[in-house]
Amino acid sequence: MLKNDELGIQAYRELRKMIINGKLAPGQKIIQEKLAAQMGISRTPLRVALHMLESENLIEPKNKTGFKVKTIDNKEILEIFDCRIALESTAAGILAKNITPADAQKLRQFFQPYENSKKGEYESYKKTDTQFHDFIVEKCRNRYLYKLFKQGNLITYIERIGLIRPPEHTLQDHLDIVAAILDGNPDAAEKAMKSHLIKSKEVIEKKLKEELKA
Numbered sequence: 001m002l003k004n005d006e007l008g009i010q011a012y013r014e015l016r017k018m019i020i021n022g023k024l025a026p027g028q029k030i031i032q033e034k035l036a037a038q039m040g041i042s043r044t045p046l047r048v049a050l051h052m053l054e055s056e057n058l059i060e061p062k063n064k065t066g067f068k069v070k071t072i073d074n075k076e077i078l079e080i081f082d083c084r085i086a087l088e089s090t091a092a093g094i095l096a097k098n099i100t101p102a103d104a105q106k107l108r109q110f111f112q113p114y115e116n117s118k119k120g121e122y123e124s125y126k127k128t129d130t131q132f133h134d135f136i137v138e139k140c141r142n143r144y145l146y147k148l149f150k151q152g153n154l155i156t157y158i159e160r161i162g163l164i165r166p167p168e169h170t171l172q173d174h175l176d177i178v179a180a181i182l183d184g185n186p187d188a189a190e191k192a193m194k195s196h197l198i199k200s201k202e203v204i205e206k207k208l209k210e211e212l213k214a
Contacts, residue, residue: 008048026071093190164200
């Protein structure tokens with residue numbers, strides 16, 4: 001049983017990566033026999049992995065025994081952004097009050113490589129963006145806030161949705177958030193984070209309106 005659980009966790013991690021990077025596309029049916037053979041495991045640990053992914057809302061039942069990759073529509077993305085605005089803005093304000101020297105040094109480093117860079121670093125920037133937002137919520141050291149962030153799988157959705165706006169449209173937002181936190185200004189930090197997330201939410205709202213008109 002332990003071996004199956006360990007293999008299941010390994011399979012979960014691999015499948016999660018495949019979903020986030022699009023190798024398993026939204027709406028795609030999970031063919032269990034094929035995946036088990038591909039991963040060199042039996043159906044038992046694969047089922048462990050699938051139930052873990054289902055609990056994270058990354059896959060959903062397709063029929064009585066099957067699964068498919070969950071499709072996230074724009075309405076759901078808006079709901080996710082509402083949660084992010086509430087949690088991450090609060091986290092940025094809290095972090096500005098009590099950031100440690102070590103965390104301050106780390107915070108400075110996130111976007112330094114991009115300040116004088118050219119376009120074409122989308123994947124690297126996307127990874128940094130995800131790490132940055134997770135860092136702020138974790139390092140504010142409000143355990144309950146971070147627990148809500150994790151239980152809602154918001155970082156997972158951030159990874160899966162990807163960048164709503166291109167790096168050249170968000171770099172200054174991120175630098176403003178960093179500056180406010182390092183200045184020890186909680187009101188400015190909270191305002192900067194909220195503004196940053198609202199801008200991205202507005203892009204989704206515009207797309208949703210266009211879909212409704214079509």
